Amino acid sequence: MKTALIILAAGKGTRMNSDLPKVLHPLGSAPLLAHAMRAGATLAPEHTVVVAGHGAEQVRRAALEQDPTVHVAEQTEQLGTGHAAAQARTALAGFDGTAIVLFGDTPFVQPETLSAMLAARGAGHDVVVLGFEAADPGRYGRLVMTGDSLERIVEFKDASDAERQISLCNSGVLACDAALLFDLIEATGNDNASGEYYLTDVVGLARARGLKATAVTCDEAETLGINTRAELAGAEAAFQARARAAAFENGVTMPAPDTVQFALDTVVGRDTVIEPNVVFGPGVTVESGAVIRAFSHLEGCHVARGGIVGPYARLRPGAELSEDVRVGNFVEVKNAQIGPGTKVNHLSYIGDATLGSGTNVGAGTITCNYDGVMKHRTHIGDNVFIGSNTMLVAPVHIGDSAMTGSGSVITSDVEPEALALARAHQVEKPGMATKLLQILKARKAKQQRGS
Numbered sequence: 001m002k003t004a005l006i007i008l009a010a011g012k013g014t015r016m017n018s019d020l021p022k023v024l025h026p027l028g029s030a031p032l033l034a035h036a037m038r039a040g041a042t043l044a045p046e047h048t049v050v051v052a053g054h055g056a057e058q059v060r061r062a063a064l065e066q067d068p069t070v071h072v073a074e075q076t077e078q079l080g081t082g083h084a085a086a087q088a089r090t091a092l093a094g095f096d097g098t099a100i101v102l103f104g105d106t107p108f109v110q111p112e113t114l115s116a117m118l119a120a121r122g123a124g125h126d127v128v129v130l131g132f133e134a135a136d137p138g139r140y141g142r143l144v145m146t147g148d149s150l151e152r153i154v155e156f157k158d159a160s161d162a163e164r165q166i167s168l169c170n171s172g173v174l175a176c177d178a179a180l181l182f183d184l185i186e187a188t189g190n191d192n193a194s195g196e197y198y199l200t201d202v203v204g205l206a207r208a209r210g211l212k213a214t215a216v217t218c219d220e221a222e223t224l225g226i227n228t229r230a231e232l233a234g235a236e237a238a239f240q241a242r243a244r245a246a247a248f249e250n251g252v253t254m255p256a257p258d259t260v261q262f263a264l265d266t267v268v269g270r271d272t273v274i275e276p277n278v279v280f281g282p283g284v285t286v287e288s289g290a291v292i293r294a295f296s297h298l299e300g301c302h303v304a305r306g307g308i309v310g311p312y313a314r315l316r317p318g319a320e321l322s323e324d325v326r327v328g329n330f331v332e333v334k335n336a337q338i339g340p341g342t343k344v345n346h347l348s349y350i351g352d353a354t355l356g357s358g359t360n361v362g363a364g365t366i367t368c369n370y371d372g373v374m375k376h377r378t379h380i381g382d383n384v385f386i387g388s389n390t391m392l393v394a395p396v397h398i399g400d401s402a403m404t405g406s407g408s409v410i411t412s413d414v415e416p417e418a419l420a421l422a423r424a425h426q427v428e429k430p431g432m433a434t435k436l437l438q439i440l441k442a443r444k445a446k447q448q449r450g451s
Contacts, residue, residue, distance in 0.1 A: 036106065048069070118175065326345060402419070
């Protein structure tokens, strides 16, 4: 079945008390909007339309970052969910298929649930609504069913006492033939207390035309909408719990799982060990059999099979670790490719660099990559030994099997197999340490007497 997505992302989110549009608040290191887009993308839609409103340009940039083919429509006036969905009409002109309406602030709707909605459409239902059995129905809209037929959606304030006893509630997610959807929306009115056009009205309009409507149900947790900071925190906890459970299922070991933070797109291979207090930012892939030691932070990087990272390591965007690389405690790697078996064991900064295989980088090494205006690269060959506390002033090349002496400041290329020493000559002044201390103490005593 041909499918299009309409993702409503126009709300300001007043209760978030934020200048940031609600759908751009992060969950699992990705905007809420990205979660809805990712779930919908599993249906391989022909079109995706994001309806933006408050902070439209920010929402546009975020949506295009997730999917460069997305179309962003703007709702200049917030006149209700029906009015918002109608803004996708131009983008979907001529589309002959099912439109699924999702919400950018409802991040947990699962691909399997969306597939079930499409299956219900394929079974002959003109309108399919996603419902859930609520533990506490509260003020949710109720789905009034007769068998598998959805008769209408009743808002709580309009419901009778009997209807308020219904526990099957409306999530707002809806699937309908695209052309029919826009036709039904056009027929809705705004004769209500809010003066808005409600997407929920399309069910009653469809039934009045003799069309078939039904509801597909999902777990209540899938329908969680984010309206406050507290709800965002609760959603983060739920997301992390799911991510950790998935990691266990995939063969990952975590001795203290509650301390590990995943991102939406984190990929970790089987037989990897993740020690306590590790944070994965966006864009991380860790292959099988790696060890990520405690208190490490990874973002925008790749760790190949057998790699060991940390403890207290930071991998920044562009860090590419080949097989069996070791990046140890208090090491930062940024935009650098490190070859197989190379070790950067402690207290070093490797930025804008390429390191070959079998190389050993001593403690305190820094690739001095920034001259105040431009970034420059350091190239280190295979089987190189970089002595402790070496400053490599880029751009510089260190040849295969070369060596630098500890404490060197390397400003020129080093030939293969050469030893490079770049230290100032050590000068010794006998007895000068004692004399200097006496002079300094006398100066301090004079200053104290003067005060």
